[in-house]
Amino acid sequence: xxxxxxxxxxxxxxxxxxxxxxxxxxxxxxxxxxxxxxxxxxxxxxxxxxxxxxxxxxxxxxxxxxxxxxxxxxxxxxxxxxxxxxxxxxxxxxxxxxxxxxxxxxxxxxxxxxxxxxxxxxxxxxxxxxxxxxxxxxxxxxxxxxxxxxxxxxxxxxxxxxxxxxxxxxxxxxxxxxxxxxxxxxxxxxxxxxxxxxxxxxxxxxxxxxxxxxxxxxxxxxxxxxxxxxxxxxxxxxxxxxxxxxxxxxxxxxxxxxxxxxxxxxxxxxxxxxxxxxxxxxxxxxx
Amino acid sequence: xxxxxxxxxxxxxxxxxxxxxxxxxxxxxxxxxxxxxxxxxxxxxxxxxxxxxxxxxxxxxxxxxxxxxxxxxxxxxxxxxxxxxxxxxxxxxxxxxxxxxxxxxxxxxxxxxxxxxxxxxxxxxxxxxxxxxxxxxxxxxxxxxxxxxxxxxxxxxxxxxxxxxxxxxxxxxxxxxxxxxxxxxxxxxxxxxxxxxxxxxxxxxxxxxxxxxxxxxxxxxxxxxxxxxxxxxxxxxxxxxxxxxxxxxxxxxx
Numbered sequence: 341x342x343x344x345x346x347x348x349x350x351x352x353x354x355x356x357x358x359x360x361x362x363x364x365x366x367x368x369x370x371x372x373x374x375x376x377x378x379x380x381x382x383x384x385x386x387x388x389x390x391x392x393x394x395x396x397x398x399x400x401x402x403x404x405x406x407x408x409x410x411x412x413x414x415x416x417x418x419x420x421x422x423x424x425x426x427x428x429x430x431x432x433x434x435x436x437x438x439x440x441x442x443x444x445x446x447x448x449x450x451x452x453x454x455x456x457x458x459x460x461x462x463x464x465x466x467x468x469x470x471x472x473x474x475x476x477x478x479x480x481x482x483x484x485x486x487x488x489x490x491x492x493x494x495x496x497x498x499x500x501x502x503x504x505x506x507x508x509x510x511x512x513x514x515x516x517x518x519x520x521x522x523x524x525x526x527x528x529x530x531x532x533x534x535x536x537x538x539x540x541x542x543x544x545x546x547x548x549x550x551x552x553x554x555x556x557x558x559x560x561x562x563x564x565x566x567x568x569x570x571x572x573x574x575x576x577x578x579x580x581x582x583x584x585x586x587x588x589x590x591x592x593x594x595x596x597x598x599x600x601x602x603x604x605x606x607x608x609x610x611x612x613x614x615x616x617x618x619x620x621x622x623x624x625x626x627x
Numbered sequence: 628x629x630x631x632x633x634x635x636x637x638x639x640x641x642x643x644x645x646x647x648x649x650x651x652x653x654x655x656x657x658x659x660x661x662x663x664x665x666x667x668x669x670x671x672x673x674x675x676x677x678x679x680x681x682x683x684x685x686x687x688x689x690x691x692x693x694x695x696x697x698x699x700x701x702x703x704x705x706x707x708x709x710x711x712x713x714x715x716x717x718x719x720x721x722x723x724x725x726x727x728x729x730x731x732x733x734x735x736x737x738x739x740x741x742x743x744x745x746x747x748x749x750x751x752x753x754x755x756x757x758x759x760x761x762x763x764x765x766x767x768x769x770x771x772x773x774x775x776x777x778x779x780x781x782x783x784x785x786x787x788x789x790x791x792x793x794x795x796x797x798x799x800x801x802x803x804x805x806x807x808x809x810x811x812x813x814x815x816x817x818x819x820x821x822x823x824x825x826x827x828x829x830x831x832x833x834x835x836x837x838x839x840x841x842x843x844x845x846x847x848x849x850x851x852x853x854x855x856x857x858x859x860x861x862x863x864x865x866x867x868x869x870x871x872x873x874x875x876x877x878x879x880x881x
Contacts, residue, residue, distance in 0.1 A: 534715035
């Protein structure tokens, strides 16, 4: 037994070394894209100043940075980013929570699932944006029609992934839990919930993506504030610098939510994340 | 008797139609008895354990337990072939799960689980997840989850069959060691005749599907046993007898 443990600890440390070497390789590799971006920006700046490219399409990075600074100082960026963040956050929270709750119920109840599944599939395949005019009639021109649509966009991926996650739990685990006389509450809390969590988190990832997209889309169509509205206004007035600033802010929003999701996954499903780390697909493919 | 199965049958509907897994099976397990069930694969051994565990109920017949266990203690605790630890719980929480299901407070169950991990040398891995451990270590944790429940009946479904030969021998010896303390009634399913002789007081041979008990043998070895018991001439003779019986059963309808 001791032998075996020694073996395992040795293989553990070997795994660590391996991981470290991958991290080292990643350090140089991570610097490369930054350098590439910097070089690209420098070339762009040069080309714009020399008049090789039209500044209407590609205003010099320095002038975009100037506009960004002005927008930060005037508070316009904060107001519009805030409006977008509010709609996105409220819609995602409401739709995501509802999708999770309904997903759990439908995952657990075969009968409800059989009754509601055709309805869910039908509504899921409907492009949500097409409903926006109807929602404008229902909920008026204010934020509520936008938030309802964003919530709907978050609702379905959460519902479907949560439901699937509950259904896909290996029935062996349910039997094992039952063999120990587990109560229904404990079964939900200790088996069904954590067992479906990886799928719930991929649902959340999808929900974040689609609801951010719908947020920007409804702002493009109908809103006076928000990053989408700024982008549309910038196009109508041909203020390309502003357009780039708003795009930059939108991209930052997307990247930030992705990073937050990664962090959340690491905290909530460490057993899955660890497994992922032990199999660095990139390294395997490069061999 | 710890429990008695009388004339139990189990049929279920699969994609190939109706399957009778067990038919009119009789089995009696004495208190403190270590029973090994050996049979060809697909003979309904696992079904038998699930019926005894109460995870499934028989189509006909009855299983009666002597009921003297304290109220909260489950009658049976089961150990599964592929360890059956929950991948989302740490080793400590997995070992403590049987106690958690009994509603034992967190400090007490963690303390008991921790003591078990210390006994089997897994203390450094208490906060690791199952996939980070070797097969043998996982099965040691799974044994802990079953033993800690204090269930009077332990049901084991080929618990060591997925392990390499050496680890299997180690774990058989360890199992006998832990078992010797309380001598729970054990029903141990295996396809390994050596293992059955090494562990059991009595060996039941099951027929092919629909499964019933074909024959039983008493193991003529004293306890405590060591690996040497396998070399005992009586054990060798018994192994030969059991093998002939199983061979006849496997070949009978081919």
